[in-house]
Amino acid sequence: MHRFIVVGGGAGGLELATRLGDRYGETRAKRGRPHASVTLVDRYPTHIWKPLLHEVAAGSMDPFTHQLEYAAQARWHGFEFQQGELAGLDRAAKRITLGRVYDEDGAEMLPERVLEYDTLVIAIGSTTAFFGVPGAAENSIALDTVEQAERFRKRLIAACVRAEHRAPERVAPDAAADAPNIAPNAATEAEPRVQVAIVGAGATGVELSAELRNTAQVLSAYGLHNLDPRHDVGIVVIESGPRILPALPERVSSATAELMTKLGVRILTGERVTEVAPGVVRTASGKAVRADLTVWAAGITAPGVLSKLDGLTVNRLGQLVVRRTLQTENDDNIFALGDCAACEWPGHERGVPPRAQSAHQQATFLFKAFGDLLAGRPLPEFTYRDFGSLVSLGHFSAVGNLMGGLIGGNMLIEGLFARFMYMSLYRLHIAALHGYARMVLDTFAHWLRRTTLPRVKLH
Template sequence: MHRFIIVGGGAGGLELATRLGDRFGSTDEKTPPKAQVTLIDRNPTHIWKPLLHEVAAGSMDPFTQELEYAAQALWHGFEFQQGELVGLNRAKKTITVGPLRDEHAGELLPERELEYDTLIVAIGSTTHFFGVEGAQQNSIALDTVGQAELFRKRLIAACMRAEHFAPEPVAAGVDDAEDEPGVDPVPRIQVAIVGAGATGVELSAELRNTAQVLSAYGLHKLDPKHDIGIVLIEAGPRILPALQERVSIATAELLTKLGVKLMTSETVAQVSRDSIHTASGKMIRADLTVWAAGIKAPAILTNLDGLPTNRLGQLTVRRTLQTEIDDNVFALGDCAACPWPGNERNVPPRAQAAHQQASFLFKSFERMLQGKPLPEYTYRDFGSLVSLGHYSAVGNLMGGLIGGNMLIEGLFARFMYMSLYRLHVAALHGYARMVLDTVAHWLRRSTAPRVKLH
C-alpha cells in the first residue's frame, strides 16, 4: 500500500490530505484503504492564514473558525500525527518527527520516525525580519493564532491604559503628527505596521474598525480616529508593491480616508520598545509594532538531507512539483520555489497558488499510482483581492472569465474576497457543509459583539 506523508496542514497541505483521504483512504473498518495518507503538523488545529489579520484586530474569534486536524482525519480517511519535522533520510525514505511537549504535562509523544513512499512538504512560510536590529524582539509577527491573539490583547490593554494614565513624553525628533496647520492632534496610542503588503494593508483597515467598536462598547473613551493612530511603513515607493499600480493607488486613497498614515520609501533600520528608526533618520513613535515586511521559508528546509533551496530557503522544484534531485519528494505552497513559465519570477506565495497546486498534485498522484507520467503545473493568476475590513475591498480580477484585467472595489470586491474563504471551506467539507457553516457563522455574528472584547 502506497504511503503518502504530507508535512504541513496549511491551505494546500490540508486540502491535499483531504482529497487523497477521500479518494484512497477509508472512514470505516470494513473498507480497506487503497493508500495510506498521513498528515503531520505541529499544531492540533487549522485556521486559514489570510484570516489572521482579522484575529489580530479582534473581528474574528479564532476558536469558532479553527478546524481540528484529528476530526478532519476521521471524517476523510487519513491519519493525523502532531509534531514538527526535524529530519529527513532520503535513502531510507523516512522523516523524523520531533517530540510533542506540553508546558505543564511535559513530553506527550516521543520523537518518531515515519516511512514514506511519497513525501509532500507544505510547511508554509515564516516572517522575514531581514536582520533588522530589534525587529524580532520588539515587534509582533502574524504567523500564528497565538501571535495574533497576543497583539489583540496588547491593543485592548493599551487603549484602557491610555484612557486613565497620562501619555509618556515623546522623545525629541520623533515623527508623530507634528503640530502643523490641518494636521490632526498627536494620538494617545500609535500602532506602527512595518510592511504594506496585503497583510499590513488589511490589518491597518481592520484596526480602524476595531478602534471604533471598542469605543462603542465602552472599553475606552478615546476618540477612535484622533486618539488612536495607525502608521503603515513601506520600504518601496508605494503600498501593495506586488500588485498592479492602479490597485495600489485605489487602496492608498481608501486608507487615507480611514485616517491611516502612509509612509512609503522608508526603510526600517531599527525597532525599539517604543519607536522605529528609519534609514533616512526618522524616528516614529510606536506603542505597538507589527512586522509584516516579508516572508521566508522555515529554517528546517535548508537541512533536509541535501535538498536544494533558493536564497529564501524555499525548496526548488520542477514544474511537476518534484524537488530537483529526488522524484519521491514534492513541495507546494509558500515553501516551494516553483517556475512560472513566461515570467522572470517564481509562482507567488499566495493562497490561490497553494490551492491550485493541491488540486494539481491530487490528479498527479492518481496518474502516478496508475503508472502514468506526471503532468507539469502551470500557475493561473486569477487576480488579487485586499480586504479593507468592514468598509470595503479592492483588487483586480484576471483571466479568461473577464477577458483581461479589471479593477474592482467596494461591496462587490468585498463579496469576492469573502467568497475565497468559503471556497476553502468547500474544498475541506464539500459545498453542502460550507453553506451550513456560512449560515452558522452569520447566526453567531448576529448574537455576538462585532469584535472580541476580552
C-alpha cells in the same frame, strides 16, 4: 499499499490530505476502491486559514469558532493525523523524523517519532523574515500563528485601556517640524494616545491597518475605552518601497492608498526600517516613529529546516526548488507546494507567487497527478493561472483586480462586489475541506452566531 505523507496542514496541505483521504483512504477501501495510507503532519493540533490572521489580531474574528481540529478532519476523511514538527529526513530510507511535542507546562506529550513514506509532500508554508533588523524580532509582533495574533489583540486592548488614564501629550510648535510621526498641522493638537506601527505594506499590513480602525471604533462603542477612535488611536504603515502593495498592479495600490487615507491611516513610503526599539521605530532617513505596538509584516522566508533536509536544493529564500511536476530537483519521491516551494512560472521572471490561490491550485494539481503516479503514468506539469488579487479593508471596503480566464482581461474592482469576492475565497477553502453543502451550513451558522456577539472580541 502506497504511503503518502503530507507535512504541513496549511491551505494547500490540508486540502491535499483531505482529498487523498477521500479518494484512497480507509472509507474508500471498504467500498472496493484503491487504497493508500495518507498521513498529515503538523506541529499544531488545529488549522486556521492563514490569510485570516490579521482579523484575529484585530479581534474581528474569534479563532476558536473558525479553527478546525486536524484529528476530527482525519477521522471524517479517511486519513491519519500526527502532531509534530519536521525535524529530519532520510531520503535513502524514505523516512522523516518528527520532533517531540510538549504541553503548555513544558512536559513532553509526544516523543520523537519516525514515519516511513513512499511519496512525501512538504507544504510547511513560510515564516516572517526580519532581515536582520536590530530589535525587530524582540520588539515587534509577527502574525504567523493564532497565538501571535491573539497576543497582539490583547496588547492592543490593554494599551487603549491604559491610555485612557494617561494625560494626552501636546506637541510644542517649535518641535512639530522635528517630529516626523506627527502631521504638519498638529503643532497645537494632541498626539494619538495609542499608536500602532505596522512595518510592511503588503497585503497583511494593509488589511490589518483597516481592521484596526474598525476595532478602535468598536472598543470605544462598548465602553472599553473613552478614546476618540479616529484621533486618539493612530495607525502608521511603514513601507520601504515607493508604494504600498508592491506585488500588485499600481492602480490597485493607488486605490487602496486613497481608501486607507480616508480611514485615517498614515502611510510612510520609501522608509526603510533600521531599528525597532521599545516604543519607537527608526528609519534610514532619520525618522523616529512612536509605536506603542509594532507589527512586523515586511516579508516572508522559508522555514530554516528546509535547508537541512538531506541535500535537497533550496534557493536564496530557503525554498525547495521544484520542477514543473512539483517534484524536488534531487528526489522524485519528494514533492513541495505552497510558500515553501520555488516553482517556475513560464513567461514570467519570477516564480509562482506565495499566495493562497497558488497553494490551492498546486494541491488540486497534485491530487490529480497522484492518480497518474499510482497508475504508473507519466506525471503532468503544473501551470499556474493568476486570477487576480484582492485586498480587504475590513467591513469598509475591498480592492483588487480580476484577470485571466474569469473576465478575459484585467479589471480593477472595489467596494461591495470586491468585498463579496474576497469573502468567497475563504468559503471556497471551506468547501474544499467539507464540501459545498457543509460550507453553506457553516456560513449560515457563523452568520447566526455573529448576530448574538459583538463585532470585535472584547476579552
